[in-house]
Each structure stands twice: as structure tokens, then as C-alpha cells.
Amino acid sequence: MxxxxxxxxxxxxxxxxxxxxxxxxxxxxxxxxxxxxxxxxxxxxxxxxxxxxxxxxxxxxxxxxxxxxxxxxxxxxxxxxxxxxxxxxxxxxxxxxxxPAGRMMMQMVGSFAEFEREMIRQRTRAGLDRARREGRIGGRRPKLNPRQRREVVEMVSSGRKTAADAARLFGVHPSTVGRLLKTS
Structure with a gap:
């Protein structure tokens, strides 16, 4: 049909x-x-x-x-x-x-699309590399500055606060505190 x-x-x-x-x-x-x-x-x-x-x-x-x-x-x-x-x-x-000619034509169109995707990938990679060389780092900004991170680790490690209490005190998710404790 x-x-x-x-x-x-x-x-x-x-x-x-x-x-x-x-x-x-x-x-x-x-x-x-x-x-x-x-x-x-x-x-x-x-x-x-x-x-x-x-x-x-x-x-x-x-x-x-x-x-x-x-x-x-x-x-x-x-x-x-x-x-x-x-x-x-x-x-x-x-x-x-x-x-057969129509299938070949669509395969050629597909090849151009794949080429276009690869060119976009290469331009993105080059842009990220340039940004890193210039000192810019991608991703989210850290919720806590270095001083706050040290303070959270010290509070929880010494037993003055639980991880959940420290998270509430600094306004972050408990998993953020958990990651900090794993890396320290």
C-alpha cells in the first residue's frame, strides 16, 4: 500500500x-x-x-x-x-x-549526516581543549569553597556533627558531604 x-x-x-x-x-x-x-x-x-x-x-x-x-x-x-x-x-x-539507486542515494545522505555529526564532535572537542588551556573548567561550580570543604570534613571527622547535620548547616545535599568525606 x-x-x-x-x-x-x-x-x-x-x-x-x-x-x-x-x-x-x-x-x-x-x-x-x-x-x-x-x-x-x-x-x-x-x-x-x-x-x-x-x-x-x-x-x-x-x-x-x-x-x-x-x-x-x-x-x-x-x-x-x-x-x-x-x-x-x-x-x-x-x-x-x-x-537500488534510491537506496544508494539515502546511504549517501546518511554518510553526509554522519560526517556532519563528526565535524560537530571535533569542533566541540577543540573548543573544550581551548577552554581548558585558557584555565576555564566546564561543569557545575562547586557548592562549597575550599575553606568550607575543609570545615565540613573536620566537623564530621571529629564527631561534632553528623554528615546530615553538616549538610543542613551548609545548605548542601548529604551526598555532597559523603563525596567530600570519601575524597579526604
Missing amino acids: RLGYARVSKSDGQDTAAQVAALRDAGVERLFEEHASGGRWDRPELHRLLDQLRPGDVVVVWKLDRLSRSLIDLLRIIEKIEGRGAGFQSLTEAIDTTT
Whole structure:
């Protein structure tokens, strides 16, 4: 069965008429229409379509960006479609995963997405390394300064306060005091 998915953004005042006509001309038997942003994952009609897929079905969209605005999300959706034993077809971009050429095209798109993710990872790593060289350390700031940490350890170690009492006194969680005691 050929299942069509048409989507327009709510805020743009668009309608799905052109998409619906193109999908009907392409032989779509069942149509799912959505008025939601392509950047959102909570799209009920898309989820209904994915839930109803059977082996041998083909999901048809007018353009790739109607399925998702993000390349990574697009690949996840196509992976779900293929995981159900179904195919995918985009009319405008002439991509059809039911053919060898279409599967190759999607693999190339996937390779570009993987390359993009790796480039982001490398830039993030380089930024963190530069920040460390400049003396900046990531993560949350410590709740207690060095003097307070020494004081907590001394109070609990000497028996003047319990760990829970010291935590209440300094306004921290008892696990913070526990970590301090382990490292001292």
C-alpha cells in the first residue's frame, strides 16, 4: 500500500492542497495530513502513519522537508520506515528506496549526516581543549569553597556533627558531604 504524508507549518497559513494533489497523482491510497512544524517530533499523524506500516508498504512525501527539517531526524524516520520492511519515496527529489539507486542515494545522505555529526564532535572537542588551556573548567561550580570543604570534613571527622547535620548547616545535599568525606 502507498501511504502519503503531507505537512505544513501551523504559523505559515499554508494548506496541504498542492501536496495532496501530487500525492494522489502518485497513486497514494491512504493519506496522513498534518499542520505542525517539521522540527517537532510530537506529530500525531506521522506517528499514526509509522505505527500502521506493514512490510511492502511505501511512504510517499512531496518533498523531503515535509517529513522533517533536520537531516538527522529525517534519517531516523527513514530508518523506522525501513525497519518495518517498508520503502520510502520523495516525489520532488526523485528518491525511492524501493530501487537500488534510491537506496544508494539515502546511504549517501546518511554518510553526509554522519560526517556532519563528526565535524560537530571535533569542533566541540577543540573548543573544550581551548577552554581548558585558557584555565576555564566546564561543569557545575562547586557548592562549597575550599575553606568550607575543609570545615565540613573536620566537623564530621571529629564527631561534632553528623554528615546530615553538616549538610543542613551548609545548605548542601548529604551526598555532597559523603563525596567530600570519601575524597579526604
